[in-house]
Amino acid sequence: MALKVVVLGGTKGIGRALARQLAARGDQVHLLGRDAEELAKCAADLQARRPSPAPVGFTSCDLERPEGFAPALAAADAALGGFDTVVVTAGLFATQARLQSDREFTRRLLTVNFAHTVVFCEEVREYLLARGGGTLCVVSSVAGERGRKPVVLYGASKAGLSAYLEGLDHAFRGAGLRTICVKPGFVRTSMTDGLPEPPFAAEPEQVATTVVRAIDRGTPVVYAPPIWALVMMVIRLLPRAVMRRIGF
Amino acid sequence: MGNASHLRVAASNPAPERVPAGAERAGSLTGWGRVPVVSGYERRSEDLEAITRDVPLTRGLGRAYGDAALPAAPDRCIANSTLADRILRFDPGTGDIVAEAGVSLDLLYRTLLPRGWFTPVTPGTRFVTLGGMVASDVHGKNHHVDGCFGRHVTGLRLRVADGRIVTCSPTEHPDLFRATVGGMGLTGHILEVAFRLTRVPSPWIFQETQRLPDIDAFIEALKACAATWPMTMGWIDCLSKGRAMGRGVLFRGRWATAGEAPQAFPALGAPIPVPFTFPHGVLGRSTVRLFNEVYYRVPRPRAAVVHPKSFFYPLDVAGHWHRLYGPRGFTQYQCVLPASGGHGAARRFLEVVTRGSGASFLCVIKDCGAEGDGLLSFPKPGISIALDLAMRDDTQALVDQMNERVIAEGGRIYLAKDALTRPEHFRAMESRLDTFLDIRRTWDPQGRIRSAQSVRLFGW
Incomplete structure (x- = not known):
C-alpha cells in the first residue's frame, strides 16, 4: 500500500533524497519547508519522478515558528486526504567553532533542533494517535550518542532529540505510533560541504535507502550508513578518561 | 579570474565557520583521464545560483577527460552542479x-x-x-x-x-x-x-553486428548502413598494421519495436567498481593486442535484441574504469576527418597512430552528419575516430603528430577529450574560433569565466 507521507525538510540533503525515493516508488508526498519557491520546484521535481502522474503538494512551515505547525499539518491533511507517515529531516547545523563564538546562533540551533522539533513531533503524535497510529521518522544524528569535543553543542541538541524519540517509542508503540530515530554519520550534502571528511562518509541517496527500509519495517533506531552502529557501540563503551584524550 | 578576485571569493563565503573558500582549503582535481592534476576544489550546493556567483567555472560529473573542467591557476575554487538536480x-x-x-x-x-x-x-x-x-x-x-x-x-x-x-x-x-x-x-x-x-517504442535495442577486415571496408560499411540505420558505430583495432589495419566490428541499431522487445524493463544494476588503481602499464601493448584479437574473433550474434546499456554505455559496466590505466592516467584523443579529405583519410590517420608506440585499448569509429550550430561544436561531416592512450613520456609527441595529420586533412579535435593539444594546432583546426572568442569577449570582457583548458588553448 502506498504511504501518505509528510516530509518536513524535503528540499535539501537527506530529506530531498528520501522524498525522491518515496515518490519514485509511488508513495504520496506532501512537502513542508521554509521557502515557498524552493518547495514549488521540489514538488515539481517529485511529480516528474513519480511513476504515475499525480500532483505533489507543499505548504510553508518553518521550524523557527511553532505557531505554524498545526496549520501546516492541517493543510497537509487536507491535501493528502489524511496521512500516515511523517518524516522530519529539517534542522540547523554549524561547526563547534562557530557555535562557540555565536551565542545567538547557538540559541537558535538548540531551539530548532530540540525544542521546536519536539513540539512539532508532539503535534504529529496527537494527529497520528487520533487516526489509530502511523509512523514518525525523525533524523537525529550520531553526534547525539555521547558528549564529544567536535560537537558539544550540536551533539547536545541531537542527544535531547534522540532521548525524546526513544521515550516516545516506548510510550506509544503499543498504541500504534511507530517512532523511528535516524542517526546518520557524515553525509555529503550542502550542510557538510567544505568540512573535512571523516571515514564512512555517505551519499544522501545511500542514507535515504536505509531510512526507507526502516520506515517500511518500523525499525526504532537506524544508523546510516549501518557501519555507524558498530562505531558508536564502541564509542559508547569508552571510559570518560579515554574520551577526554581523543579528538573524536 | 585573477588573484584579487580570488580573495573576494574568500571574503564573501557565506559560511565563515567552514574552511574558507580560498587557498587554505586543500585538494586537487583531475578530469576523467586523471591527468593533469591541478590544485583546487569544488563547492557543492543544491543552490547552484548561489555558488556560481564568484567562481570561474562550473563542473558536473567530471567526465571530461582532460582539463576542460579544471580551474586555471591561480583559481582554485569551482562550482559543482551535481546537487542541483531537479x-x-x-x-x-x-x-x-x-x-x-x-x-x-x-x-x-x-x-x-x-x-x-x-x-x-x-x-x-x-x-x-x-x-x-x-x-x-x-x-x-x-x-x-x-x-x-x-x-x-x-x-x-x-x-x-x-x-x-x-x-x-x-x-x-x-x-x-x-x-x-x-x-x-x-x-x-x-x-x-x-x-x-x-x-x-520500447526500452530495448535491436542490434546487428558485422566483422570487417580492414579500415577501407569498415568505412564503406559504415557509410552504407547510415542510410538505413538510425544508430551506428564501430570498434577498430588500432594495433594491426598493413592489410588488416583498422579491422573491426561494426554495430548498428535501432529501438526495438514493442513486438520484438521483451516485456520486462531492462534491469538497472549498478556499475561494478574497479577497486583500485592498476599498476602502470597493465594496459600495455601486449594486453591490448590480446584484447583486440579476442574482441575481433569472439563470436557474437549477427542480429539480436540487446540491453540499452550494453548498446549505449558498455564502459559504464565498470565504475572508475579509468583506474585501469594506472597512476599516470590516460588521455583520450578524438578527431573528425572530413569527408572532403577523400577516401584514404582514416587510413592515413591510422598510419600515424600505428607508427607511434602507444597502444589504444579503445578505438571507436563513427560517421558524423552535418555540423551543428554550436560555434565550437565538434562534429562535422566525415569520420570520427576516438582513441584511449595510456599516458607515457611520448604521448605529447604522438598527439602532436596526430594533430598535424588532422590539420592536413581539414579535421578537428573534440575539446571534451583533450588535454594535450597545442594552441597553434587548435587554431589551425578551428575556423570558427575568432567568432566564438568575440562573443565570449562581449559577454565576459574581463575573462572571469575560464578553465585550465581555455587558458592553455586561448590564453584566457
Whole structure:
C-alpha cells in the first residue's frame, strides 16, 4: 500500500533524497519547508519522478515558528486526504567553532533542533494517535550518542532529540505510533560541504535507502550508513578518561 | 579570474565557520583521464545560483577527460552542479523537459525510459550532467541522423560573467546560445536546460553486428548502413598494421519495436567498481593486442535484441574504469576527418597512430552528419575516430603528430577529450574560433569565466 507521507525538510540533503525515493516508488508526498519557491520546484521535481502522474503538494512551515505547525499539518491533511507517515529531516547545523563564538546562533540551533522539533513531533503524535497510529521518522544524528569535543553543542541538541524519540517509542508503540530515530554519520550534502571528511562518509541517496527500509519495517533506531552502529557501540563503551584524550 | 578576485571569493563565503573558500582549503582535481592534476576544489550546493556567483567555472560529473573542467591557476575554487538536480517541468504529452544543470543522464534513463522517453542524443556514458552535455555539445551513435545534443536544446538559463542570470535560445540572445552550445562552459554557468525528449517504442535495442577486415571496408560499411540505420558505430583495432589495419566490428541499431522487445524493463544494476588503481602499464601493448584479437574473433550474434546499456554505455559496466590505466592516467584523443579529405583519410590517420608506440585499448569509429550550430561544436561531416592512450613520456609527441595529420586533412579535435593539444594546432583546426572568442569577449570582457583548458588553448 502506498504511504501518505509528510516530509518536513524535503528540499535539501537527506530529506530531498528520501522524498525522491518515496515518490519514485509511488508513495504520496506532501512537502513542508521554509521557502515557498524552493518547495514549488521540489514538488515539481517529485511529480516528474513519480511513476504515475499525480500532483505533489507543499505548504510553508518553518521550524523557527511553532505557531505554524498545526496549520501546516492541517493543510497537509487536507491535501493528502489524511496521512500516515511523517518524516522530519529539517534542522540547523554549524561547526563547534562557530557555535562557540555565536551565542545567538547557538540559541537558535538548540531551539530548532530540540525544542521546536519536539513540539512539532508532539503535534504529529496527537494527529497520528487520533487516526489509530502511523509512523514518525525523525533524523537525529550520531553526534547525539555521547558528549564529544567536535560537537558539544550540536551533539547536545541531537542527544535531547534522540532521548525524546526513544521515550516516545516506548510510550506509544503499543498504541500504534511507530517512532523511528535516524542517526546518520557524515553525509555529503550542502550542510557538510567544505568540512573535512571523516571515514564512512555517505551519499544522501545511500542514507535515504536505509531510512526507507526502516520506515517500511518500523525499525526504532537506524544508523546510516549501518557501519555507524558498530562505531558508536564502541564509542559508547569508552571510559570518560579515554574520551577526554581523543579528538573524536 | 585573477588573484584579487580570488580573495573576494574568500571574503564573501557565506559560511565563515567552514574552511574558507580560498587557498587554505586543500585538494586537487583531475578530469576523467586523471591527468593533469591541478590544485583546487569544488563547492557543492543544491543552490547552484548561489555558488556560481564568484567562481570561474562550473563542473558536473567530471567526465571530461582532460582539463576542460579544471580551474586555471591561480583559481582554485569551482562550482559543482551535481546537487542541483531537479526536474523542474516535464510534459508527458510532448516530452518537453526543463531541468537543472546537474541532472544526470543516468537519472533521466532510470526515471523516464521506463515511461517511454529517452534523450534525443546520448554520449557513450550516462554519468554526465545536462550542463556538461550542452557545454560539450555531445554526440552519439545517431549523429548522422539527429545531430548533437545542442540541436534539441530549446533554451538555457545561464549565469554570465557579470553576475546576471540570462536566458538564451536559438531566438533569444542567439549569439550567446551558439557560443554556449559546445562552448565548454566558457560563456557562463549553465543553470537550467530545456529540451525535448524522444518517444521510443520500447526500452530495448535491436542490434546487428558485422566483422570487417580492414579500415577501407569498415568505412564503406559504415557509410552504407547510415542510410538505413538510425544508430551506428564501430570498434577498430588500432594495433594491426598493413592489410588488416583498422579491422573491426561494426554495430548498428535501432529501438526495438514493442513486438520484438521483451516485456520486462531492462534491469538497472549498478556499475561494478574497479577497486583500485592498476599498476602502470597493465594496459600495455601486449594486453591490448590480446584484447583486440579476442574482441575481433569472439563470436557474437549477427542480429539480436540487446540491453540499452550494453548498446549505449558498455564502459559504464565498470565504475572508475579509468583506474585501469594506472597512476599516470590516460588521455583520450578524438578527431573528425572530413569527408572532403577523400577516401584514404582514416587510413592515413591510422598510419600515424600505428607508427607511434602507444597502444589504444579503445578505438571507436563513427560517421558524423552535418555540423551543428554550436560555434565550437565538434562534429562535422566525415569520420570520427576516438582513441584511449595510456599516458607515457611520448604521448605529447604522438598527439602532436596526430594533430598535424588532422590539420592536413581539414579535421578537428573534440575539446571534451583533450588535454594535450597545442594552441597553434587548435587554431589551425578551428575556423570558427575568432567568432566564438568575440562573443565570449562581449559577454565576459574581463575573462572571469575560464578553465585550465581555455587558458592553455586561448590564453584566457
